[in-house]
Amino acid sequence: MKRQREIKAVLFDIDDTLFDSTTLAKMARMNAIKAMIECGLPIRNVQKGYSLLMKIVEKYGSNYDEHFDRLLEALGCSRDPKIIAAGIVAYHDTKLGYIKPNPDVIPTLIALGDKRCTLGIVSNGRSVKQWEKLIRLGLHHFFDAVIISEDAGSEKPQSKIFKVAIEELGVKPEETVYAGDDPETDGLGANTAGLISVRIIKQERRESVLNKNMQPKFAIKKISELLSILEPT
Numbered sequence: 001m002k003r004q005r006e007i008k009a010v011l012f013d014i015d016d017t018l019f020d021s022t023t024l025a026k027m028a029r030m031n032a033i034k035a036m037i038e039c040g041l042p043i044r045n046v047q048k049g050y051s052l053l054m055k056i057v058e059k060y061g062s063n064y065d066e067h068f069d070r071l072l073e074a075l076g077c078s079r080d081p082k083i084i085a086a087g088i089v090a091y092h093d094t095k096l097g098y099i100k101p102n103p104d105v106i107p108t109l110i111a112l113g114d115k116r117c118t119l120g121i122v123s124n125g126r127s128v129k130q131w132e133k134l135i136r137l138g139l140h141h142f143f144d145a146v147i148i149s150e151d152a153g154s155e156k157p158q159s160k161i162f163k164v165a166i167e168e169l170g171v172k173p174e175e176t177v178y179a180g181d182d183p184e185t186d187g188l189g190a191n192t193a194g195l196i197s198v199r200i201i202k203q204e205r206r207e208s209v210l211n212k213n214m215q216p217k218f219a220i221k222k223i224s225e226l227l228s229i230l231e232p233t
Helices: 021-038 046-060 067-074 081-098 105-114 127-137 159-169 183-193 223-229
Strands: 009-012 118-123 145-148 176-180 196-200 218-220
Touching: 009 159, 021 046, 021 067, 021 081, 046 067, 067 081, 105 118, 105 223, 118 127, 118 159, 127 145, 145 159, 159 176, 159 183, 176 183, 176 223, 183 196, 196 223, 218 223
Parallel strands: 009 118, 009 176, 118 145, 176 196, 196 218
Antiparallel strands: none
């Protein structure tokens, strides 16, 4: 893979780019259901409980704070603090075990820094939650700008959030790479803002036909492949 201009900055998504957030969320929710059943949640099958919980997550969004309360309601139960607390503890204990950067992330960030690339984050979500992820991953000190949608007043795929990042870093769109896994938010957003879009392909993602506005400039399987994009032509 070759690029045509000098790259001065590389921006990243967080979830399913710097770490496997999909596996983390699934295992944390599964373990939460198991713990809630042990404390009296009136359902025997863990998978059925997980499926019901996922419907609630889909309805209210992943940043909603009372998924377990709604789960009890869906099962016809009154609010039980013990059961809810069991789910919360299991969820967070599991999260701590799974929130690890992908193996090649830290070496790649170090190598990009050695190439004098400015590094940043552009991510949708709540600011505190996204910062928590970066700090727990041990990656926060690598980035010169961390732009979260809650603070930016804009979210991917809107171009404004990308423009906030490049203005903060003092770079131009055409000399900035953006790496993320989701073509509908990361690819479309980066392309619309004029950045060099790089898609990190996850094998488990169901592929759909992408329109031309979502097509990445480059597609890679590992984040370390970003280094080849920065090689001189």
